[in-house]
Amino acid sequence: xxxxxxxxxxxxxxxxxxxxxxxxxxxxxxxxxxxxxxxxxxxxxxxxxxxxxxxxxxxxxxxxxxxxxxxxxxxxxxxxxxxxxxxxxxxxxxxxxxxxxxxxxxxxxxxxxxxxxxxxxxxxxxxxxxxxxxxxxxxxxxxxxxxxxxxxxxxxxxxxxxxxxxxxxxxxxxxxxxxxxxxxxxxxxxxxxxxxxxxxxxxxxxxxxxxxxxxxxxxxxxxxxxxxxxxxxxxxxxxxxxxxxxxxxxxxxxxxxxxxxxxxxxxxxxxxxxxxxxxxxxxxxxxxxxxxxxxxxxxxxxxxxxxxxxxxxxxxxxxxxxxxxxxxxxxxxxxxxxxxxxxxxxxxxxxxxxxxxxxxxxxxxxxxxxxxxxxxxxxxxxxxxxxxxxxxxxxxxxxxxxxxxxxxxxxxxxxxxxxxxxxxxxxxxxxxxxxxxxxxxxxxxxxxxxxxxxxxxxxxxxxxxxxxxxxxxxxxxxxx
Numbered sequence: 368x369x370x371x372x373x374x375x376x377x378x379x380x381x382x383x384x385x386x387x388x389x390x391x392x393x394x395x396x397x398x399x400x401x402x403x404x405x406x407x408x409x410x411x412x413x414x415x416x417x418x419x420x421x422x423x424x425x426x427x428x429x430x431x432x433x434x435x436x437x438x439x440x441x442x443x444x445x446x447x448x449x450x451x452x453x454x455x456x457x458x459x460x461x462x463x464x465x466x467x468x469x470x471x472x473x474x475x476x477x478x479x480x481x482x483x484x485x486x487x488x489x490x491x492x493x494x495x496x497x498x499x500x501x502x503x504x505x506x507x508x509x510x511x512x513x514x515x516x517x518x519x520x521x522x523x524x525x526x527x528x529x530x531x532x533x534x535x536x537x538x539x540x541x542x543x544x545x546x547x548x549x550x551x552x553x554x555x556x557x558x559x560x561x562x563x564x565x566x567x568x569x570x571x572x573x574x575x576x577x578x579x580x581x582x583x584x585x586x587x588x589x590x591x592x593x594x595x596x597x598x599x600x601x602x603x604x605x606x607x608x609x610x611x612x613x614x615x616x617x618x619x620x621x622x623x624x625x626x627x628x629x630x631x632x633x634x635x636x637x638x639x640x641x642x643x644x645x646x647x648x649x650x651x652x653x654x655x656x657x658x659x660x661x662x663x664x665x666x667x668x669x670x671x672x673x674x675x676x677x678x679x680x681x682x683x684x685x686x687x688x689x690x691x692x693x694x695x696x697x698x699x700x701x702x703x704x705x706x707x708x709x710x711x712x713x714x715x716x717x718x719x720x721x722x723x724x725x726x727x728x729x730x731x732x733x734x735x736x737x738x739x740x741x742x743x744x745x746x747x748x749x750x751x752x753x754x755x756x757x758x759x760x761x762x763x764x765x766x767x768x769x770x771x772x773x774x775x776x777x778x779x780x781x782x783x784x785x786x787x788x789x790x791x792x793x794x795x796x797x798x799x800x801x802x803x804x805x806x807x808x809x810x811x812x813x814x815x816x817x818x819x820x821x822x823x824x825x826x827x828x829x830x831x832x833x834x835x836x837x838x839x840x841x842x843x844x845x846x847x
Contacts, residue, residue: 369394369561372442374476375452376400376409376435378416378531378638378707379493379524384450385424386535388433390565395432397446399439409435417706417733420532444483448558450522451476452493457642459746466649468496468642470503477504481511489554492521492580501544501576518554520545521576523583528637529704541571544579584643584650588663591640593628595669601631601833602676611833612815631833633786633813634673634712636701641667641710673832674712678719680830681811684840685782690724693805695780697773698787698814699731699739706733712813713786714742717767727767730776732789736769743767774799782809788816801825807839 371387373380376398388396400406408415410429414422425433436442443449453472458464473496480490490508492501501519508517521544526534541562545555555573562571574582597615604611611631619626635641644663651660682689701711708714717727721743729739743764770776773792777783777800785792793816801808810822812831822829828839 369448370446371396371448371450371561372446373398373450373452373493374400374439374443375450375454375494376402376405376415377452377454378418378528379526380450380452381409381414381416382418382421382424382526382531383452383493383524383535385421385428385433386532387561388428388431389424391561392432394561395434396428397434397436397442399436399442401437401439403437406435406437417704418531419529419704424532440479440483443480444485446488447486448489448491448561449480450491450493451480455494455496455642457645463649466645466652468646468649470496470500473500473504474507477507478511480517481508481513481515484512484515484517487516489518489520489557491558492519493524496521496580499577500580516550518545518550519576520554520558521579522558523579525583525586528707529702536565538566538570541566542574542579542582543571544574544576544582547575584647587639587643588647588666590628591635591644591670592663592666594630594632594635594640595666595673597629597631598634598673598832599669601673604631604833605836608835609833610835614833631815632673632712632788633677633716633832634670636709636711636713637707638709641670671715674715675719677811677813677832678716678723680840681720681782681784681809682723684811684828684830685809688723689720689782692725692781693779694720694725694727695776695783696727696729697731697776697783697785697792698789699729699734699742700787703787703789706731706735706738708734708738708742711742711786716784716786716813717743721764721766725766728776728780729767729769730771730773731787732791739769740764740767774803778803779805781805782811784811784813785816786813788814792816797822797827798825801827 371394373384380398384396384398387394398409405415414425451473453476455468455470455473458467458469473494490504501521505519523542525539543555543558545551559571597611600614601611604614615629615631618624619629644667648660648664651663685692696713696717699711699713700706700708720727740763773795808827810817810827810829815831817831819829819831819834828837830837830840
């Protein structure tokens, strides 16, 4: 029986290993993590992450050929294939601070693998890492190997949160990069044999190590670039009276472009886009490519601009002051169907509103009050360190209340912001909401999910990103 061990029980490691266990009943899969609370949650009925379909997969396999454990060294020692899915946060100090990936956790994982291994192993990069990380890991393993052979593979994940299980069941592609040597190719084939138990062979791509590592950064950069492109257009649409949804629909009909990732919004979020682009910027700078670095940096700049533009539009529309006004925030996760708040645009929007002394009432169906308070008080990039290294008791923002119902959030509010495109927000009773809000009642739709005309008929003053502006808002231009 092939034994797989995955170091790291987070958003990537947990779902990926659960699906491998489901699809490969002859493979034993163990997910290990030093966080006792996280492993306890994986072994309970309340999994530590929310992902549609994940519960069913875990329940089918757990205790049969899928196990979750804190005994990291034992299971690494016994494994044939070791996936490493540890945090690779952005460095906050030292060389490359604010851009480069911090490989502290990767290096300590590699040294531990070398220390405990008593048999040859295939070590698989599952975290998003800078190009040439495999080379550094190889050196650590080789110099500490005690005669044991290690092969390093790059197998980046291309999951979208909210559809991760679907993506794992029927991936666009599985990418495996390895050394172009006989042993390297043998390792590639061994991992390919695992995926081939359910993924069609023409969707399993093999490349050299560096191509696989760079492909992950490139894919995220291209996707983020599309969002920033349509968001840049949304600002122009507002100034000219065009409708960004009509523009993006027309553009997306071009088969060379396609319709995906062309929805204007308050900005992109998630654990990868910003981090990977900053990493790409740093790699370009290190390789003497300042113009290329600046090109990708602009994708981040537009994203930051979109968030600040949204806040400025809100403040200017509400008589240039929101001090002591109640603003309802509907949605805090970075996208629907996930409880993940990493780099969610809601953090910067809420901080911007709090900076103007607003009182916020926040509702999200999957995000806890503790998580929201952590996000609003933690320093930038702290979220990407393991939980036990994050601030234990973050402060609380007194101007923030977290409620568990959309109607409670909007009661007596002066303004309402939609920051996540949860389906339930599309079907709210906006007449009831209007009746319970202060007047004039403002709606700021950061996801373009509401019927603007219908809400204006009710009596709302509506701002929807990239849509023709309300006469009221036109008279109060947003300050850049």
